[in-house]
Amino acid sequence: MPEQVILQIETATQVCSIALAANGVTIVSHDVDEPNVHAAKLTLLIMEVMRSNGLSFSDLAAVAVSKGPGSYTGLRIGVSTAKGLCYAADLPLIGVDTLAGMAEGFLASYAGQIDENTRLCPMIDARRMEVYSAVYSDQLEPIRPTRAVIIDDQSFDSLAPHQRTILFGSGVDKLVERFAGHEQVTVVPGFKNSAGHLSRLAYRALADGLLEDVAYFEPYYLKDFVATTQKKS
Structure with missing residues (x-):
C-alpha cells in the first residue's frame, strides 16, 4: 500500500504546531509554544517542514486541521490556512476534534x-x-x-x-x-497540544472518506466569540 502522507495543523491553543504523518504514523512535528504566533509563523512552519522533508504539496494525500473547540483566533487561522492549501493544491480536507x-x-x-x-x-x-x-x-x-x-x-x-x-x-x-x-x-500539568497527536485520527478519517467540504467548513468554536475592550483606568 502506498504511503498516504498528511500535513497536519494544530492551532487550537497557544501552541502553533505542524506535523507530517504517513499512514497514521507521525514522521515529524514542529511545535512553537509562544503567545500570539499563529498568524506570523504558521505558514513559515508549513513551508519549512515540507522543504526539510523534500516534499511538495502534490506528494500529500490530504491536509488535516484541529477543528476545535479552542481559541477563536487560533482556530480561525488554522482552518483558514488549511482551506487555502486545499484550494491551491486540490487536496482533501480533514477536520479532527481537538x-x-x-x-x-x-x-x-x-x-x-x-x-x-x-x-x-x-x-x-x-x-x-x-x-x-x-x-x-x-x-x-x-x-x-x-x-x-x-x-x-x-x-x-x-x-x-x-x-x-x-x-x-x-x-x-x-x-x-x-x-x-x-x-x-x-x-x-504540562501536557501541550501537538499536530502529531492528530495522526491516527486523520488517517482513519481519510480511509473512511470522512472529509470536509472545503467551501463550507468552519471551526467548532463551541461558544460564540465575544470581543472585549480594555477598561479605562
Missing part, C-alpha cells in the same frame, strides 16, 4: 500507565474557571461529550465510582490546588 486528538496524544505519552479503570479528560482553558472538555475511556471511547463547563468540586462525581479521572491540557493549571489530594481525580 479534544479527541489530545486524548490520543496523552494515551500515547503514558502508554502502559492507563488501564480500564482510568478516564481521560482533556481540557482547554476558557475564561475564569471554565474549560472546554470531554471524557474518554482508556479505549478512547467518548463517555462525556464535548462541552463548555465551569469546574467545581463535584464536576466528576457522576462518573463511575472507583475509577480515576485524569485531567490534562491547557485548562488544568488552575485546577491543581482544587483537586490536590483528591482520591479519584488526578491533575497532570
Whole structure:
C-alpha cells in the first residue's frame, strides 16, 4: 500500500504546531509554544517542514486541521490556512476534534500507565474557571461529550465510582490546588497540544472518506466569540 502522507495543523491553543504523518504514523512535528504566533509563523512552519522533508504539496494525500473547540483566533487561522492549501493544491480536507486528538496524544505519552479503570479528560482553558472538555475511556471511547463547563468540586462525581479521572491540557493549571489530594481525580500539568497527536485520527478519517467540504467548513468554536475592550483606568 502506498504511503498516504498528511500535513497536519494544530492551532487550537497557544501552541502553533505542524506535523507530517504517513499512514497514521507521525514522521515529524514542529511545535512553537509562544503567545500570539499563529498568524506570523504558521505558514513559515508549513513551508519549512515540507522543504526539510523534500516534499511538495502534490506528494500529500490530504491536509488535516484541529477543528476545535479552542481559541477563536487560533482556530480561525488554522482552518483558514488549511482551506487555502486545499484550494491551491486540490487536496482533501480533514477536520479532527481537538479534544479527541489530545486524548490520543496523552494515551500515547503514558502508554502502559492507563488501564480500564482510568478516564481521560482533556481540557482547554476558557475564561475564569471554565474549560472546554470531554471524557474518554482508556479505549478512547467518548463517555462525556464535548462541552463548555465551569469546574467545581463535584464536576466528576457522576462518573463511575472507583475509577480515576485524569485531567490534562491547557485548562488544568488552575485546577491543581482544587483537586490536590483528591482520591479519584488526578491533575497532570504540562501536557501541550501537538499536530502529531492528530495522526491516527486523520488517517482513519481519510480511509473512511470522512472529509470536509472545503467551501463550507468552519471551526467548532463551541461558544460564540465575544470581543472585549480594555477598561479605562
